[in-house]
Amino acid sequence: DTAVSQTPKYLVTQMGNDKSIKCEQNLGHDTMYWYKQDSKKFLKIMFSYNNKELIINETVPNRFSPKSPDKAHLNLHINSLELGDSAVYFCASSSAGAHTGELFFGEGSRLTVL
Amino acid sequence: AQSVTQPDIHITVSEGASLELRCNYSYGATPYLFWYVQSPGQGLQLLLKYFSGDTLVQGIKGFEAEFKRSQSSFNLRKPSVHWSDAAEYFCAGNLYNQGGKLIFGQGTELSVKP
Numbered sequence A: 001d002t003a004v005s006q007t008p009k010y011l012v013t014q015m016g017n018d019k020s021i022k023c024e025q026n027l028g029h030d031t032m033y034w035y036k037q038d039s040k041k042f043l044k045i046m047f048s049y050n051n052k053e054l055i056i057n058e059t060v061p062n063r064f065s066p067k068s069p070d071k072a073h074l075n076l077h078i079n080s081l082e083l084g085d086s087a088v089y090f091c092a093s094s095s096a097g098a099h100t101g102e103l104f105f106g107e108g109s110r111l112t113v114l
Numbered sequence B: 001a002q003s004v005t006q007p008d009i010h011i012t013v014s015e016g017a018s019l020e021l022r023c024n025y026s027y028g029a030t031p032y033l034f035w036y037v038q039s040p041g042q043g044l045q046l047l048l049k050y051f052s053g054d055t056l057v058q059g060i061k062g063f064e065a066e067f068k069r070s071q072s073s074f075n076l077r078k079p080s081v082h083w084s085d086a087a088e089y090f091c092a093g094n095l096y097n098q099g100g101k102l103i104f105g106q107g108t109e110l111s112v113k114p
Helices: none
Strands: A004-007 A010-013 A019-025 A031-037 A043-050 A053-057 A064-070 A073-078 A087-094 A109-113 B003-005 B010-014 B019-021 B024-026 B032-038 B044-050 B056-058 B064-068 B073-078 B087-094 B108-113
Touching: A004 A087, A010 A019, A019 A031, A019 A087, A019 A109, A031 A073, A043 A064, A043 A073, A053 A064, A073 A087, B003 B087, B010 B019, B019 B108, B024 B073, B032 B064, B032 B073, B044 B056, B044 B064, B044 B073, B073 B087
Parallel strands: A010 A109, B010 B108
Antiparallel strands: A004 A019, A019 A073, A031 A043, A031 A087, A043 A053, A064 A073, A087 A109, B003 B024, B019 B073, B032 B044, B032 B087, B056 B064, B064 B073, B087 B108
């Protein structure tokens, strides 16, 4: 069983469209994240949810809206896609506790905006 | 500002040779430090972590890292590299109160020559 799974793995779309990426974890973790990896492989956190509550919201355009229906799922919806949104988006999860930072990552969703 | 720096973008070593990947950090306090590995088309996997205590930490796949406060470094080492170690390696850090908000270095791509 895949611990952190994301769908779709690849997404090609036109500018201006709206798209969603789904993430599910079966590790029983309380906290989930979205990280963005750009074309230079630089990774940056976007959002974090703990037990369905938003706890980290970095400086991300409000076209990006995360939604957590339950603690095992964290979806990312992107409105009005722009060329600069092309990247690999990684979902991750971790257990609660002082030593967070031990993240379990999904395989990534590669978004290409044409 | 908090930062993690990996000075080497790309390193090539021969199979069986030793490896050292450099990582430097800049934080107001001693951060938690991590090394992650990303194989092509895959998510990130945690290799090892440093929280406190013994400054030499052992990880999976035969890797180790040494925390040196005086040099603000957390270098990753392996005594004998295998072809399967070819991947992208990321150093990351966070503070105890930042949860899973990791700050990543730029990554070092490791190539292994036969």
